[in-house]
Amino acid sequence: MMKLEFIVPITINNTAHPLPDDPRTSLLDFLRRDCGLTGTKKGCDHGQCGACTVIVNGQRINSCLSLAVMHDGDSVTTIEGLGTPDAPSPMQKAFLEHDGFQCGYCTPGQICSATAMLQEIANNMPSDASESLDGPIKPTPEEIRERMSGNLCRCGAYANIIAAISEVAEGDAA
């Protein structure tokens, strides 16, 4: 069996990184351990909680259920790439303003997920909560709940998470 030579690196938050040698390394472990980007969190490590959600080539995925070696040439955005404490993204700001967390462990995944989710709505992608498959889709609380069902919050800050996301969604629509 050949050993793969990765010529093309992976790009994370606009910085190129060489890929790991051990193909078992999940994208999540690669981000945290090899790249020092510990904003992305490991919750269940089985794709059920969404704490590890990152945005790859514009689409949100569970980084725990993907191998880093499968991502040469891909562009990954993590919570660190969305904004900084001095210059937060609109979604980061809204989570702060609405207290969209208690312990904060699920928050990076919630924010990455919500950021990509609003783009999906803008692209008119239907969800299980959409009455019509043809759109147009409005970011109602029902839509947001269904679309965010892959992100669990064990503190139960859901009401404030929905308020934060709704505010950004309304800002986008205006």
Add this chain to the structure above:
Amino acid sequence: MRPFQYARPDSLDHATQLTAPEDTMAIAGGTNLIDLMKLQVETPQELIDINRLTMGEIADTDDGGLRIGALATNTATAAHDRVRSDYPLLARAILAGATQQLRNKATTGGNLCQRTRCYYFTNIDQPCNKRDPGSGCGAIKGIARLHAILGTSNHCIATYPGDMAVAMAALDAQVLITREGEKERTVPVRDFHRLPGDTPEKDNVLEAGEIITGVTLPAPVEGKQIYRKVRERSSYAFALVSVAAVVAMTDGRISRANLAFGGIAHKPWHDPRLSELLVGETPSAAVFDKAADLLLEDAQGYGENDFKIPLTRRALAATLADATGVEL
């Protein structure tokens, strides 16, 4: 996770060569396989990453149908214009399953090949004839809430967990399969998954070295398309029972009733006798009940899943009522 060799084929032919030996597995989206590798339920020696092959296209077929590439993501399929307009049943079934994060990675081929969520299968400390043939079935006389009521055997009562394939079974889709040096073969989705019998380790008819290249949907037919999924919570849960239906009415009588069921068997369940019984009938609660009698005549519960028998009856009646406009 056990160590494995990672390889990436440069062509489909190359991929079929690489996946031919035992202990090799193809990986696409990986959302189920990587999870099972972490649990050491799957322990491939070699992992063949087919993601860079060009099999993601969704395109019209010459006969008015649609070909969905094996690597098309579930997101791309559910959002495709023709799937939304001509095969809304398929879009609805996909959107009723998993989460957006998972659907963004999950593929057509991988979804078909996903493995059961039986608690005994996914726990290597438990007996399971599917994971470890001959070790016994923990679910029979055990925790069996998710388990099958039709087509079971003394060796396995696991269910096929997916939604996508249930819709494809109702739509009479075909799975396209290729292997090295041979012509593509076609297997109806209805025949792709197997019943467990005495070889529950084999989920489907795919042989070593074979790779799914896509699924074709026949030209759309007239009728109302409905996917009704009954589950423990309204998002991100597997079906206890699901019903996929394409039902048409002509002059007050049922003229088409293509039905498939999820959550109740080792495969998307399709019983051709239902269409024979229903077509020509004037829809009514009594007719729906007769269909349920036929569907469930051999149904068997295993304690915790006994409820699925009446639940399937009600889900079928509710779906047919919705499709035909009958008040129950």
